[in-house]
Amino acid sequence: xxxxxxxxxxxxxxARGLKKYFDTPAGKLHAVDGVSFAIRRGQTxxxxxxxxxxxxxxxxxxxxxxxxxxxxxxFKGVDITRLPQRELKGLRAKLQIIFQDPFSSLNPRMTVYxxxxxxxxxxxxxxxxxxxEGRVLKLMEMVGLTRRVVNTYPHELDGGRxxxxxxxxxxxxxxxxxVCDEPVSALDVSIQAQILNLLQDLQEAIGLTYLFITxxxxxxxxxxxxxxxxxxxxxxxxxxxxALFRNPLHPYTRxxxxxxxxxxxxxxxxxxxxxGEIASPVNPLPGCRFAKRCVFAAPRCVGRDLPxxxxxxxxxxxxxxxxxxxxxx
Amino acid sequence: xxxxxxTLLDARDLIISYDTDNGVAxxxxxxxxxxxxxxxxxxxxxxxxxxxxxALAIMGLLPEExxxxxxxxxxxxxxxxxxxxxxxxxxxxGQDISMVFQDPMTALNPVMNVGEQIAEALRSHQSxxxxxxxxxxxxxxxxxxxxxxxxxxxxxxFSGGMxxxxxxxxxxxxxPKLLIADEPTTALDVTIQAxxxxxxxxxxxxxDTSMLLITHDLGVVARTCQRVAIMYSGRVIEMxxxxQVFDDPLHPYTHxxxxxxxxxxxxTRRLTPIDGLMPDPFSLPEGCAFAARCRxxxxxxxxxxxxxxxxxxxxxxxxRAADIKARRAGGxx
Numbered sequence: 001x002x003x004x005x006x007x008x009x010x011x012x013x014x015a016r017g018l019k020k021y022f023d024t025p026a027g028k029l030h031a032v033d034g035v036s037f038a039i040r041r042g043q044t045x046x047x048x049x050x051x052x053x054x055x056x057x058x059x060x061x062x063x064x065x066x067x068x069x070x071x072x073x074x075f076k077g078v079d080i081t082r083l084p085q086r087e088l089k090g091l092r093a094k095l096q097i098i099f100q101d102p103f104s105s106l107n108p109r110m111t112v113y114x115x116x117x118x119x120x121x122x123x124x125x126x127x128x129x130x131x132x133e134g135r136v137l138k139l140m141e142m143v144g145l146t147r148r149v150v151n152t153y154p155h156e157l158d159g160g161r162x163x164x165x166x167x168x169x170x171x172x173x174x175x176x177x178x179v180c181d182e183p184v185s186a187l188d189v190s191i192q193a194q195i196l197n198l199l200q201d202l203q204e205a206i207g208l209t210y211l212f213i214t215x216x217x218x219x220x221x222x223x224x225x226x227x228x229x230x231x232x233x234x235x236x237x238x239x240x241x242x243a244l245f246r247n248p249l250h251p252y253t254r255x256x257x258x259x260x261x262x263x264x265x266x267x268x269x270x271x272x273x274x275x276g277e278i279a280s281p282v283n284p285l286p287g288c289r290f291a292k293r294c295v296f297a298a299p300r301c302v303g304r305d306l307p308x309x310x311x312x313x314x315x316x317x318x319x320x321x322x323x324x325x326x327x328x329x
Numbered sequence: 330x331x332x333x334x335x336t337l338l339d340a341r342d343l344i345i346s347y348d349t350d351n352g353v354a355x356x357x358x359x360x361x362x363x364x365x366x367x368x369x370x371x372x373x374x375x376x377x378x379x380x381x382x383x384a385l386a387i388m389g390l391l392p393e394e395x396x397x398x399x400x401x402x403x404x405x406x407x408x409x410x411x412x413x414x415x416x417x418x419x420x421x422x423g424q425d426i427s428m429v430f431q432d433p434m435t436a437l438n439p440v441m442n443v444g445e446q447i448a449e450a451l452r453s454h455q456s457x458x459x460x461x462x463x464x465x466x467x468x469x470x471x472x473x474x475x476x477x478x479x480x481x482x483x484x485x486x487f488s489g490g491m492x493x494x495x496x497x498x499x500x501x502x503x504x505p506k507l508l509i510a511d512e513p514t515t516a517l518d519v520t521i522q523a524x525x526x527x528x529x530x531x532x533x534x535x536x537d538t539s540m541l542l543i544t545h546d547l548g549v550v551a552r553t554c555q556r557v558a559i560m561y562s563g564r565v566i567e568m569x570x571x572x573q574v575f576d577d578p579l580h581p582y583t584h585x586x587x588x589x590x591x592x593x594x595x596x597t598r599r600l601t602p603i604d605g606l607m608p609d610p611f612s613l614p615e616g617c618a619f620a621a622r623c624r625x626x627x628x629x630x631x632x633x634x635x636x637x638x639x640x641x642x643x644x645x646x647x648x649r650a651a652d653i654k655a656r657r658a659g660g661x662x
Contacts, residue, residue, distance in 0.1 A: 050518035158606060188375035189545065193589035193602030200599070215519065222591035222600070259523035260593050261548025265575045267594040273527060274520045277488050
């Protein structure tokens, strides 16, 4: 049922200069401001950042749930921002999303069966819900749900099982690309690990491609092939996972890594305590948006926008001082 | 050691249940721990482990209609808080023992400026003039890193991290002997969390208070606590110093928790989650509550488990813990 493997040199999905602005009484809110990345088939791009950095908006814009203000989204080389609605609907089967809160993303009046069968009915694969039984049970098995819960309602299930239902529903239409927006943040750690392993197994079994959005750098390190670090609507650094942790270059990335409490009590962690809090993304001034909180900020960091530079192959950083090997005093 | 003079808080065999429409939920089933003066003890567990219920019992804030202490004692400076009448308990709360809750958005009064809220905490416990209380409120704001000029502002004018600083200022204004912090940074972003943890650690020393830090995050515990108690299904199943528990976790649940956490300093290809779920508090098993999920479970696990002392104050509620320790030391695990 899957398309013939396409040219592997073309990324499965690519964002070019993606922008999403919102009108607010205070001015234009630059939620996403010129974000570019490409994800190859079977890979995972982790998008990491704190509240308000625009990571969720990137995910939604990418699926055209909130059409971007500017920029292109190429799915297998086709710009989907220009597709007519009808073609877009057909394509949506291939582009799915898993949200953070498995309580609010399931209809409380639909049983597990109905929730998983729903997309199959909407896309006309089955005309009646009853006919989807074989497929629904297969999907439940794929995500590790016992048949016993097929007729239960979301409130009867714990958070982990609810998230499994959401994943089964996302898989129903055999998608190629899934945006996972904080899929484990609402879950307890022992359940988190179960769901992360499930997502990993599914990726290996059916070759899924993920955009994995999270605030948790440890989860993203564990899960992603590449990582993009966002701050106030922009990607400040992106690199293959190993390179980002071996050699973090942007002061924000370094601060983020240093802020994560590790359970390894013998690890030597760099300690960079940031001053202040994230600024407003409304009508931002040109220049580095992190400069106000940056311990290394210099006059040349502000006034003009900084293009990302390639520090090593595949490792890009948007910082005026990345070459200087700065250490906090 | 329990009973010694440097013990500030001594909870023993605490049993608490809630009456619900579905029956009796056994939330806390024999919790015991001690907190020494000046110490920070981490109380760790997943949702439903009984951490918050334990804290509410210490504070005398269990819901009156449904919550019921069925047994045990909580000695604070030798005095049992659970038998204290309402009025003396009210005086203690906020003065000697105070609490910081997880969500700073709901812990503050939205129609009162933050300066008044800090001053109110002071004035309800000490006879102090309005102007002196306001001055102290300003000092307190500066102590938590907020300019005193912002005392006239309302909670909605502050960010989440700043609101939590205000909550901390309220909790510490009377210089309590014990601070209970219930997931104080869980609602905050990680760089703000780092700031607030640093602040709490600094103030704890300045004010010379002891702290019970409730969290689900073992990394936060590693950063802030000297000792840790791991809770599961309403019991402390392992307790010891940070080094004892983090370097050599002996209860299979603790071990499982560490295997479930992706850590930034390590390379893990695959996590090793704990299968299954925590038992239903409406129908707890007679024996070890973790046995159904435990890789080491044997028939002997269906008997009630007592606490095993493994030396140096490291204790685990698992009859196989000594065996596991020996086998691990011998490279067998």
